[in-house]
Amino acid sequence: MLADQQFLRIPGPSPIPPSVQLAMGKPMIGHRDQQAKSLIKQLSPKLKPIFGTEEDVIILTASGTAALEMAVVNTVAPGDEVLVLVTGAFGDRFVKICQAYGIKVHRLDTPWGEAINPQLVEAYIKQNPSLKGVFATYCETSTGVLNPVKELAAVVQQFSNALFIVDGVSCIGAVPVKMDAWGIDILVTGSQKAFMLPAGLAFVAASKRAWNRMESNSTPRFYLDLLRYRNSMQNDTTPFTPALSLLFGLEQVLRLFETEGMENVFTRHKLMMQMIREAFKAHHIELLTPEDAASPTVTAVKPTDFQVEALRQTLKKEFQLTIAGGQQQLKNQIFRIGHMGYCSPADVLQTISVIEVALVRIGKQLELGKGVEAAQRIYLS
Amino acid sequence: MLADQQFLRIPGPSPIPPSVQLAMGKPMIGHRDQQAKSLIKQLSPKLKPIFGTEEDVIILTASGTAALEMAVVNTVAPGDEVLVLVTGAFGDRFVKICQAYGIKVHRLDTPWGEAINPQLVEAYIKQNPSLKGVFATYCETSTGVLNPVKELAAVVQQFSNALFIVDGVSCIGAVPVKMDAWGIDILVTGSQKAFMLPAGLAFVAASKRAWNRMESNSTPRFYLDLLRYRNSMQNDTTPFTPALSLLFGLEQVLRLFETEGMENVFTRHKLMMQMIREAFKAHHIELLTPEDAASPTVTAVKPTDFQVEALRQTLKKEFQLTIAGGQQQLKNQIFRIGHMGYCSPADVLQTISVIEVALVRIGKQLELGKGVEAAQRIYLS
Numbered sequence: 001m002l003a004d005q006q007f008l009r010i011p012g013p014s015p016i017p018p019s020v021q022l023a024m025g026k027p028m029i030g031h032r033d034q035q036a037k038s039l040i041k042q043l044s045p046k047l048k049p050i051f052g053t054e055e056d057v058i059i060l061t062a063s064g065t066a067a068l069e070m071a072v073v074n075t076v077a078p079g080d081e082v083l084v085l086v087t088g089a090f091g092d093r094f095v096k097i098c099q100a101y102g103i104k105v106h107r108l109d110t111p112w113g114e115a116i117n118p119q120l121v122e123a124y125i126k127q128n129p130s131l132k133g134v135f136a137t138y139c140e141t142s143t144g145v146l147n148p149v150k151e152l153a154a155v156v157q158q159f160s161n162a163l164f165i166v167d168g169v170s171c172i173g174a175v176p177v178k179m180d181a182w183g184i185d186i187l188v189t190g191s192q193k194a195f196m197l198p199a200g201l202a203f204v205a206a207s208k209r210a211w212n213r214m215e216s217n218s219t220p221r222f223y224l225d226l227l228r229y230r231n232s233m234q235n236d237t238t239p240f241t242p243a244l245s246l247l248f249g250l251e252q253v254l255r256l257f258e259t260e261g262m263e264n265v266f267t268r269h270k271l272m273m274q275m276i277r278e279a280f281k282a283h284h285i286e287l288l289t290p291e292d293a294a295s296p297t298v299t300a301v302k303p304t305d306f307q308v309e310a311l312r313q314t315l316k317k318e319f320q321l322t323i324a325g326g327q328q329q330l331k332n333q334i335f336r337i338g339h340m341g342y343c344s345p346a347d348v349l350q351t352i353s354v355i356e357v358a359l360v361r362i363g364k365q366l367e368l369g370k371g372v373e374a375a376q377r378i379y380l381s
Numbered sequence: 382m383l384a385d386q387q388f389l390r391i392p393g394p395s396p397i398p399p400s401v402q403l404a405m406g407k408p409m410i411g412h413r414d415q416q417a418k419s420l421i422k423q424l425s426p427k428l429k430p431i432f433g434t435e436e437d438v439i440i441l442t443a444s445g446t447a448a449l450e451m452a453v454v455n456t457v458a459p460g461d462e463v464l465v466l467v468t469g470a471f472g473d474r475f476v477k478i479c480q481a482y483g484i485k486v487h488r489l490d491t492p493w494g495e496a497i498n499p500q501l502v503e504a505y506i507k508q509n510p511s512l513k514g515v516f517a518t519y520c521e522t523s524t525g526v527l528n529p530v531k532e533l534a535a536v537v538q539q540f541s542n543a544l545f546i547v548d549g550v551s552c553i554g555a556v557p558v559k560m561d562a563w564g565i566d567i568l569v570t571g572s573q574k575a576f577m578l579p580a581g582l583a584f585v586a587a588s589k590r591a592w593n594r595m596e597s598n599s600t601p602r603f604y605l606d607l608l609r610y611r612n613s614m615q616n617d618t619t620p621f622t623p624a625l626s627l628l629f630g631l632e633q634v635l636r637l638f639e640t641e642g643m644e645n646v647f648t649r650h651k652l653m654m655q656m657i658r659e660a661f662k663a664h665h666i667e668l669l670t671p672e673d674a675a676s677p678t679v680t681a682v683k684p685t686d687f688q689v690e691a692l693r694q695t696l697k698k699e700f701q702l703t704i705a706g707g708q709q710q711l712k713n714q715i716f717r718i719g720h721m722g723y724c725s726p727a728d729v730l731q732t733i734s735v736i737e738v739a740l741v742r743i744g745k746q747l748e749l750g751k752g753v754e755a756a757q758r759i760y761l762s
Contacts, residue, residue, distance in 0.1 A: 002649060002725040003640040004398040017385040021399075025406065259384040268383060319727045344383040346700045349738075350731035357730075357757050368761075369754025376738050376749040 007321040009351055011141045011170055011298035011338035012193035016249075020196060023252035024245045031244060037236040039247055044233065046254045050262065051187055051205045052178035058229040059250075060202040061243045064169040064190030067202035069097050070224040071165045071186045074206075074214045075133055078102035082133040083124065083162070085116050085152070088142035089327045090167060094135040101219060106131070112330060113143045113300070115293035118151040122159055131162040139171035139295040142327045143288055144336060146171065146295035150182045157183040163210055169193060172203075173257070174269040174297045174340045185210040191246060194269075194297060196253050196341040200243045204229075269296035272339040272348045275378045279352045279371030283359075288334050297340035300326075306364045308335045314358040321354055345379050388702040390732055392522045392551055392679035392719035393574035397630075401577055404633035405626045412625060418617040420628055425614065427635045431643065432568055432586045433559035439610040440631075441583040442624045445550040445571030448583035450478050451605040452546045452567045455587075455595045456514055459483035463514040464505060464543070466497050466533070469523035470708045471548060475516040482600060487512070493711060494524045494681070496674035499532040503540055512543040520552035523708045525681035525717060526674045527552065531563045538564040544591055550574060553584075554638070555650040555678045555721045566591040572627060575650075575678060577634050577722040581624045585610075650677035653720040653729045656759045660733045660752030664740075669715050678721035681707075687745045689716045695739040702735055726760050 008015050016024075029035045040059075047057035060067055076082055076098070083106045084094045098105045108124055110116050116136065125131060134156045138149050149166050156164040163185035168177065172187070173194030179187050184207070191201035206214070206226065214227055228239040257265060273296040280287055280301055288300035303311075308325055312335060315321045326334040339348055352371045359366055389396050397405075410416045421440075428438035441448055453475070457463055462485045465475045479486045489505055491497050497517065506512060515537045519530050530547055537545040544566035549558065553568070554575030560568050565588070572582035587595070587607060595608055609620040638646060654677040661668055661682055669681035684692075689706055693716060696702045707715040720729055733752045740747055 001641065001645070002723065003637040004400045005723070005725055005727075007727065018402075019385045256384040260382065264382070319725070321727065342383065342386070344386055344700070346386075346388065346702065346731055346735050349734035350727055353730035353734055353753050353757065354727050357760055360757075360761055367754075368757040369750035372734050372753045373748075373750025376734065376741075379738055380741055380749075 001318070001320065005320055007319065007351070009338050010322055010324040011336055011340065012190075013199055014193055014196060014338060014341035014343065016198065017196055017256060017342045019256070020249045020252045024249040026245070026248045029244060031241050032237065036244065039251060040238065040242070041236040043247065043250055043254065047203055050173055050257070051203070052176070052182070053180050053187075053205050055180070055205055055207065055211075056230055056233055057203050057205045058226060058233070059238065059242065059247070060204060060229065061200065061238070061240065062202050063199050064188070064202050065093065066224060067188035067190065067204050068094060068167055070204055070226060071188055072097050072101060072103070073219045073221040073224055074226045075163050075165065075186065075210060075217060076103050077218045079104065080132040081106065081128065081130050082135060083108060083128065083131050085121065085134065085136045085147070086110065087114070087116055087137060087145055087147060088112050088140040090141055090169070091137045094137070094167065113145065113288040114290075115145050116147045116152060118148060118155045121152060122155045125156065125160045125162065129160070131160055133165055134160065134162045135165045136167070138166050138168040138177070139175070139297055141170040141298060142330065144295050144298045144300035145289050145293045146175065149177070149184065153183040163213060170340070171295060171297050174265065175295075176266055179205060180207070191250070194340045195250070196256070197246055197249045200246045201250065266296070268344070269340060271379065272296065272343060272345060273299060275345060275348045275375035276337060276339060276352070278374040278378050282370045282374035283366050298336055298338050300334045300336045302334045306359065306362055308332055310362040311335060311355070311358055314361050315354065318358065318361070319354045321351065349375055382699070382701065386701055388700065388732070390718050390720070391703055391705040392717055392721065393571075394580055395574055395577060395719060395722035395724065397579065398577055398637060398723045400637070401630045401633045405630040407626070407629045410625060412622050413618065417625065420632060421619065421623070422617040424628065424631060424635070428584055431554055431638070432584070433557070433563075434561045434568075434586050436561070436586055436588060436592075437611055437614055438584050438586045439607060439614070440619065440623065440628070441585060441610065442581065442619070442621065442627075443583050444580050445569070445583050446474065447605065448550075448569035448571065448585050449475060449548055451585055451607060452569055453478050453482060453484070454600045454602045454605055455607045456544050456546065456567065456591060456598060457484050458599045460485065461513040462487065462509065462511050463516060464489060464509065464512050466502065466515065466517045466528070467491065468495070468497055468518060468526055468528060469493050469521035471522055471550070472518045475518070475548065494526065494669040495671075496526050497528045497533060499529060499536050502533060503536045506537065506541045506543065510541070512541055514546055515541065515543045516546045517548070519547050519549040519558070520556070520676040520678055522551040522679060523711065524669055525676050525679040526670050527556065527676035530558070530565065534564040544594060551721070552676060552678050555646065556676075557647055560586060561588070572631070575721045576631070577637070578627055578630045582627045582631065647677070649725070650721060652760065653677065653724065653726060654680060656726060656729045656756035657718060657720060657733070659755040659759050663751045663755035664747050679717055679719050681715045681717045683715045687740065687743055689713055691743040692716060692736070692739055695742050696735065699739065699742070700735045702732065730756055
């Protein structure tokens with residue numbers, strides 16, 4: 001087997017473009033130097049349109065989970081009531097973070113693989129007027145569901161005084177979002193998914209309403225204090241030492257986004273999703289999520305006549321291609337293919353063609369090339 | 382279209398493995414330092430088994446053409462008679478080099494796309510006993526032909542006093558060669574093909590017979606004087622400044638060869654050739670070379686019902702995938718796919734699937750997925 005080749009098709013971390021890898025190799029600079037200030041100064045404005053906001057987008061040196069925690073500790077306090085809309089493992093994480101801070105959590109669970117129903121949320125929040133926050137996951141990485149955050153934001157803004165807080169980790173940069181127009185109060189994402197970087201940076205934006213809430217919120221916080229980040233931003237710097245090599249990389253990622261055009265980035269992701277879905281449908285292999293709930297960044301497949309682990313191991317062993325398994329209740333039930341960031345329709349065709357080979361290897365009867373053909377047709381249509 | 386992605390499927394330069402790219406980025410060292418000596422000392426011994434020789438393998442800082450010239454100027458002199466076996470553009474290059482030095486060239490041309498017939502060579506050299514050298518191309522890059530150098534070497538060694546000199550630029554490292562056992566007197570290759578490096582290094586090995594000839598050969602030479610390189614090698618150095626970053630890369634390439642195992646490298650290349658050939662056969666698209674003359678590193682396709690340039694442009698525009706056109710008399714007649722070095726069966730499946738899409742785009746009627754299926758079957762067989 002060809003040494004030194006690997007295909008990373010998990011729903012993040014995603015592959016790094018060569019020019020980004022190169023940019024991250026630039027010599028280190030002092031984080032309070034003019035050079036660093038110039039770099040930091042230009043990044044946030046370029047993140048705004050990707051978030052669909054006129055507000056500052058804060059760059060945090062941490063994983064996505066720290067950004068979720070940042071959203072919690074800056075907006076709600078021990079004893080406050082919040083509603084968490086749980087559609088999978090990452091909705092569940094919001095619950096755990098809130099509980100760690102003594103926040104009273106209401107949870108509204110949606111079966112894994114389905115999207116949140118805004119009408120149920122409307123009914124719930126009407127009955128619970130004291131909610132301070134409603135937390136949702138845009139793309140639920142564990143199931144490949146893209147939740148209707150636009151509709152959810154409308155419901156929360158209309159029927160509640162709660163802030164609407166969204167985890168966009170596994171989709172922002174790959175799907176459209178209009179934070180200001182839709183009424184999202186806090187939106188966070190990480191660097192290792194559609195942003196084509198290693199993990200280590202997170203991006204957080206807040207609405208005016210949310211910034212106001214933060215001023216008076218009593219939850220103790222230091223590294224995760226969003227206000228500190230906004231204050232530092234006035235001076236083109238960060239409150240704490242930033243991961244400069246990742247910022248070098250981010251600068252290049254934003255150039256690549258500019259080169260392709262964000263609308264084209266979104267179209268490419270949707271196309272890749274459709275190609276993957278049609279390929280499995282052509283083989284009568286079941287998908288976990290229905291069409292209208294599917295995320296353009298990750299697809300979960302729920303086979304009935306072959307073992308998920310056998311497929312994953314064969315792909316790894318023969319092609320050094322990695323896909324993800326299921327988490328928690330979906331362990332061994334599904335596999336997940338990441339198609340976000342540095343991933344093209346040509347990569348999707350390759351992924352499908354080797355999955356077909358691997359399925360034959362593990363004994364599944366199928367017509368070779370049929371899934372590739374279905375994906376090719378979608379590409380050409 | 383995804384920015385910063387490109388697929389290089391020409392018959393060299395070939396893609397660079399990430400770990401090799403990384404190795405080439407190491408800080409520069411002094412070329413006469415102990416560190417450089419340690420590096421140089423370990424490289425040549427590891428090249429020997431790849432060449433199938435017990436003799437020293439010289440590392441030259443230059444392109445492959447300089448290595449061809451090195452083979453000429455060290456072994457023959459103005460006025461000497463040589464036979465060049467021409468099967469395409471690179472056989473032709475040997476002729477031009479010899480002519481530049483006033484060497485009397487006999488040429489035996491084989492139609493482009495076919496392999497040299499050893500019996501014709503036997504007949505020719507029997508009638509021309511004064512030949513000092515016979516030059517052949519192992520893989521003719523311009524046609525995708527792998528010439529029968531083992532049989533040719535046997536003929537030359539049996540019926541002539543000429544040295545048998547072989548251009549192995551586009552195949553050594555991807556196909557077996559037993560220089561000593563077969564009786565090749567000089568074998569050269571470059572770094573940018575199966576060796577997975579940028580252009581800039583060439584490797585040259587010579588038999589005892591050839592080294593003896595060099596001692597007395599009168600052709601003036603300096604940078605290309607092979608004897609200087611062998612002398613320097615005694616001191617673990619090079620006569621002139623070597624391209625050190627490429628040597629850092631070569632060190633890593635040799636590690637990758639070791640990891641995969643050379644026999645597996647050869648098997649992989651043969652498999653990729655068969656996959657590509659069957660894919661085109663499944664679509665009834667003609668191949669330039671017959672099965673028994675085909676090279677495991679490059680495949681030439683000779684379509685009759687679509688334009689080569691239209692296909693190449695579509696692949697480039699839609700997928701950033703580059704294949705080569707034809708050279709000289711085959712311009713616009715053929716296209717050539719490189720499948721050597723850092724290229725896997727998964728890459729071949731991808732290449733075929735996007736070529737199918739591109740063919741539909743340019744208006745060819747074909748069954749999508751059929752070529753992929755044929756290649757998948759070969760892989761699984």
